[in-house]
Amino acid sequence: MNSLRFFHAADLHLDTPFKGLSGTPHMATTLHAATFTALERLTSLCIARRADFLLVAGDIYNHEEGSLKAQFALRDACEKLHAAGIGVFIVHGNHDFAGSRITRMQWPPNVVIFGTDNVETVPVVRSGKEVALIHGISHAARNERSNMARRFTRDTSRADLPQIGLLHCTVASVAAADRYAPCTAEDLKAAGMDYWALGHVHERQTVLQTPLSVYPGNIQGLHINETGPRGCYEVTYAPEDGFSLRFHRLGPVVWERLNVSIDTPATLDALEEEIHRRIAACCNAVQKAPQDEESGSTEPPVEAWMLRLTLEGRGPLNQPLRAAGGHEELTERLRTAWADASPTVWIKDIDLRCRPEADMEALRSGDNLLGETLRLVQQARDALEHCSAENGSTATVAQELLSGPLAPLFAAPQAKRLLDEPDTAALHDLLDSVEMTCLDLLEAR
Structure with missing residues (x-):
C-alpha cells in the first residue's frame, strides 16, 4: 500500500457579497476578490505540493444560483489541476445543493461530482493503480434534514485501501447555527471510514481522532464572527503512520476582534497609543511561515486586516467615549492613521463595552x-x-x-x-x- 497526499477544503462560498462597504471602494474590491484569491491559492498549493487529489466538502458557491463568475473560477481551477494530474472530488452542500439553479458546466475529466440518490464510491487511480476509495453524497435540497452519514459503509472487498468519507453535515458535538444533515460521532465511527472529510462548519476543528474526522473551516472568513486565519488541510497518509494534518492559510483577508481596556490609560491620547500598539501586535502575529524545504513554498501574505475594537473595563475615559460622536470620531482617526499601512488595515467599528468608574x-x-x-x-x-x-x-x-x-x-x-x-x-x-x-x-x- 502506497502513501498519499491530498488536500481537504470546504465552504469556499465563492463570490460572497460583502455589505456595508459602499463608502470604501478599495476595501470593497479587496473583500469581493478574497474568496477567488483563496481558491487560486488552494489550486497553486495543490500543484506545488504535488497532491494526489483535492476533496471539496460542499458549499462551493455562496447561494443556490451560483454566479457565472464563481462557476467559471471553479472550472478554471479544475482545468489547472487536471493539467497537473490532480483529481478533484466534490460534494454539494446546503448553499449549492444539487437541485439548485446552478448552471451546468462541462467539467474536465479529473472532476468527480457526487450525486444525491445514494452514497457513491469512486477509486483514486494513480499510475493505473487504485490507491484509495472516496465515498460521497451531495445534498439534494437546501434544508437537508436526514442523517446522511448513516448511508456510508466501508467497501469490505477493498479493505486494503484507505477509504475516505466526503460529506457536508453537522456532527452533534459541534456548535452550528444551521444543523443540516445532522449526525453523531458514533455514526461516523460506524461507517468504517479511515478519514472523514467534512464540511459545513466554518470553524476549523477535529471531531474524532479515530477515525480522523475533520472540519477544515472555510477558506476565507466572511464576517467579523469568523476571525483568525482561514484555509485548508494538507493530509498525508502512510500505511505505517496513518493520517496526519497540516493547516495552510489561504484567506487573504483576516478578521479579528481586539479587546482594549480603559482601566489603565488616564488620557485619550494614552488610550489611542495603546490601541495602535495592539493593532500592530495583531498584524504582526501572522507572519510568512518559513520556507518549506520540500516544496520551496511559503505561506501567502495577508492582504488586509478587518478589525473590530471592543473597549472594555472601567475608567474616566468612558464619558468622552460615549459623548455624542466620541467613538465615531476615534474610529475615523484610527482609520486615517492606518490608511497607508501594508497590508491594509481597516477598523470596521468600535464596540463600547466600557463602564464609568465605580465608588x-x-x-x-x-x-x-x-x-x-x-x-x-x-x-x-x-x-x-x-x-x-x-x-x-x-x-x-x-x-x-x-x-x-x-x-x-x-x-x-x-x-x-x-x-x-x-x-x-x-x-x-x-x-x-x-x-x-x-x-x-x-x-x-
Missing part, C-alpha cells in the same frame, strides 16, 4: 443585592489576606470560595491528587473578576 466603598455599603455581594467578596479577600499574613494554607480559603456546586469535585479523592493548591495571586484574580462581574450585572444602569 466601591459606597456600593459596598449599599442596602441591596449588589452591596451584599460586594461585602461577601471583600470578606473573602480579607480572609485570604489574613491567611497569607499567618503563612497559612490557602486551601481552606479556596474550598470556602469554591464551595457549593464545586464542593464534590474538591472532596473527591481522585480530584485531590490532581488539583494543585491554588496560590494567593490566582485567588486574588478570581475575586477581582467576581467583583467586576457583579458590578456589570447588578449595578443600576
Whole structure:
C-alpha cells in the first residue's frame, strides 16, 4: 500500500457579497476578490505540493444560483489541476445543493461530482493503480434534514485501501447555527471510514481522532464572527503512520476582534497609543511561515486586516467615549492613521463595552443585592489576606470560595491528587473578576 497526499477544503462560498462597504471602494474590491484569491491559492498549493487529489466538502458557491463568475473560477481551477494530474472530488452542500439553479458546466475529466440518490464510491487511480476509495453524497435540497452519514459503509472487498468519507453535515458535538444533515460521532465511527472529510462548519476543528474526522473551516472568513486565519488541510497518509494534518492559510483577508481596556490609560491620547500598539501586535502575529524545504513554498501574505475594537473595563475615559460622536470620531482617526499601512488595515467599528468608574466603598455599603455581594467578596479577600499574613494554607480559603456546586469535585479523592493548591495571586484574580462581574450585572444602569 502506497502513501498519499491530498488536500481537504470546504465552504469556499465563492463570490460572497460583502455589505456595508459602499463608502470604501478599495476595501470593497479587496473583500469581493478574497474568496477567488483563496481558491487560486488552494489550486497553486495543490500543484506545488504535488497532491494526489483535492476533496471539496460542499458549499462551493455562496447561494443556490451560483454566479457565472464563481462557476467559471471553479472550472478554471479544475482545468489547472487536471493539467497537473490532480483529481478533484466534490460534494454539494446546503448553499449549492444539487437541485439548485446552478448552471451546468462541462467539467474536465479529473472532476468527480457526487450525486444525491445514494452514497457513491469512486477509486483514486494513480499510475493505473487504485490507491484509495472516496465515498460521497451531495445534498439534494437546501434544508437537508436526514442523517446522511448513516448511508456510508466501508467497501469490505477493498479493505486494503484507505477509504475516505466526503460529506457536508453537522456532527452533534459541534456548535452550528444551521444543523443540516445532522449526525453523531458514533455514526461516523460506524461507517468504517479511515478519514472523514467534512464540511459545513466554518470553524476549523477535529471531531474524532479515530477515525480522523475533520472540519477544515472555510477558506476565507466572511464576517467579523469568523476571525483568525482561514484555509485548508494538507493530509498525508502512510500505511505505517496513518493520517496526519497540516493547516495552510489561504484567506487573504483576516478578521479579528481586539479587546482594549480603559482601566489603565488616564488620557485619550494614552488610550489611542495603546490601541495602535495592539493593532500592530495583531498584524504582526501572522507572519510568512518559513520556507518549506520540500516544496520551496511559503505561506501567502495577508492582504488586509478587518478589525473590530471592543473597549472594555472601567475608567474616566468612558464619558468622552460615549459623548455624542466620541467613538465615531476615534474610529475615523484610527482609520486615517492606518490608511497607508501594508497590508491594509481597516477598523470596521468600535464596540463600547466600557463602564464609568465605580465608588466601591459606597456600593459596598449599599442596602441591596449588589452591596451584599460586594461585602461577601471583600470578606473573602480579607480572609485570604489574613491567611497569607499567618503563612497559612490557602486551601481552606479556596474550598470556602469554591464551595457549593464545586464542593464534590474538591472532596473527591481522585480530584485531590490532581488539583494543585491554588496560590494567593490566582485567588486574588478570581475575586477581582467576581467583583467586576457583579458590578456589570447588578449595578443600576
